[in-house]
Amino acid sequence: MLKVAAHLALPPTATYAALNLWNFAPLDHNVSLSNIDNLRTLNTFTGTADESWFYLVSVAIESHGASLISTMLRAIEACSTSNTSLVLSSLTSFTCTVRELGVILKRMNEGCDPLVFYNKIRPFLAGSKNMAVAGLPNGVFYDEGDGKGEWRMFSGGSNAQSSLIQFFDVVLGVEHASKPGTTSKSGFLKEMRAYMPGPHATFLNSLPTPSPIREFCNASPIAELVEAYNLAVKELAAFRDIHIQIVTRYIIRPARMQQGERGGKGLNLAVASNGLEKGLCGTGGTELLPFLKGSRDETKDAALG
Ligand code: HEM
Numbered sequence: 309m310l311k312v313a314a315h316l317a318l319p320p321t322a323t324y325a326a327l328n329l330w331n332f333a334p335l336d337h338n339v340s341l342s343n344i345d346n347l348r349t350l351n352t353f354t355g356t357a358d359e360s361w362f363y364l365v366s367v368a369i370e371s372h373g374a375s376l377i378s379t380m381l382r383a384i385e386a387c388s389t390s391n392t393s394l395v396l397s398s399l400t401s402f403t404c405t406v407r408e409l410g411v412i413l414k415r416m417n418e419g420c421d422p423l424v425f426y427n428k429i430r431p432f433l434a435g436s437k438n439m440a441v442a443g444l445p446n447g448v449f450y451d452e453g454d455g456k457g458e459w460r461m462f463s464g465g466s467n468a469q470s471s472l473i474q475f476f477d478v479v480l481g482v483e484h485a486s487k488p489g490t491t492s493k494s495g496f497l498k499e500m501r502a503y504m505p506g507p508h509a510t511f512l513n514s515l516p517t518p519s520p521i522r523e524f525c526n527a528s529p530i531a532e533l534v535e536a537y538n539l540a541v542k543e544l545a546a547f548r549d550i551h552i553q554i555v556t557r558y559i560i561r562p563a564r565m566q567q568g569e570r571g572g573k574g575l576n577l578a579v580a581s582n583g584l585e586k587g588l589c590g591t592g593g594t595e596l597l598p599f600l601k602g603s604r605d606e607t608k609d610a611a612l613g
Pocket residue numbers: 362365366369413416425465466467468469470473548551554555558559589590591592593594595596599600603604
C-alpha cells in the first residue's frame with residue numbers, strides 16, 4: 309500500500325480520490341456520467357445503497373463540472389488577448405453549470421438517509437489525526453513487517469480534496485486566505501491538496517495568480533462583464549449554501565439527536581471526529597460550521613465593485 313500511495317503521490321489513507329473518483333463504473337456506457345442513476349460504486353464499507361449514493365453524488369458533480377476546466381482555461385487565455393466576449397460567455401457558462409451542480413448536490417437527499425450516513429457510514433470516513441479522543445493518540449500503526457513500521461496520522465476523507473472545487477476558487481480568484489477575525493481555516497484547503505492525486509495538486513499550483521479573469525473584469529469598463537463575474541461568484545457561494553444545508557441535515561441534526569439521547573454526557577466513539585466539547589468537526593478535521601460558513605463568505609467577498 310505504501311508503494312502504491314507513493315506512486316500516486318497520495319498519502320496512504322482513504323482519500324476522496326480512492327473513495328469517489330476511482331470507485332465507480334457506469335451502468336450504461338452510452339449514458340452520461342453526470343446522471344447518478346447511471347452510476348454504481350465498486351466498493352463500499354457498509355454494503356448499503358446509501359453509501360453508494362453518497363459517493364456517486366460527488367462523481368456526478370465531477371463529471372458535470374469537468375467541462376468548466378477547459379472553458380475557464382480558455383477564458384484565462386482570452387484575458388491575455390482582451391477577448392471580452394469569450395470571457396463573458398465563459399463566465400455565463402460557469403454560472404449556469406455551477407447552478408446545475410447545486411441541483412445534483414441536492415439529490416443527496418434522495419438516496420442517502422441522514423441517520424444511516426451519520427451512524428453507519430461516517431465512522432469509516434474518519435481520519436487518524438487529532439483523534440486522541442477516539443483512542444488514537446498517536447494515529448495508526450502502519451506495520452511494514454520484520455519489526456518495522458511507524459505511527460502515522462492523516463486527515464479523514466473530505467470533498468475538500470476535490471481539485472475541481474478548488475479549481476473554481478482559483479480561476480475566479482476566491483481567496484481563502486486567513487484574515488484576522490475570520491473563522492475559515494485557510495490553510496486547510498491548501499493542506500488538502502496534499503491529499504489529491506499528485507498531478508491534480510500540480511495542476512492547481514500551476515494556475516496563474518492573482519486570477520487573470522478577476523483582474524481583467526475588474527479593469528474593464530464594461531458593466532456587463534463585471535456583472536457576469538459577480539454572478540459567477542454568487543453562484544459558487546449559493547452552491548456552498550446548499551452544501552451547508554446538507555451538512556446541517558447529515559451531521560448537525562443527527563449529532564444533536566444523539567446528544568439528547570445520551571443526556572449530553574459522554575462521547576460516542578464510534579462516530580469519530582466529534583469534538584462535541586469544542587463544536588462538531590468534519591472528517592477533514594475542521595470545526596465544520598464556522599469553516600463552511602467562512603468559506604462561503606470568502607466566496608462572496610471576491611465580488612467586484
Ligand atoms: C452528506 C454529504 C456531505 C457531508 C455531510 C459533507 C460534509 C462536509 C464537511 C463537514 C466539510 C468540512 C471539511 C471537513 O472537515 O471534512 C466539507 C467540506 C467540503 N465539502 Fe462536503 N459534505 C458532503 C457532501 C459533499 C458533496 C457531495 C460535495 C460536492 C461537491 C461537497 C463539497 C465539499 C467541499 C468543496 C468542501 C470544502 C469546503 C469548501 O470548499 O467550501 N461535500 N463537507
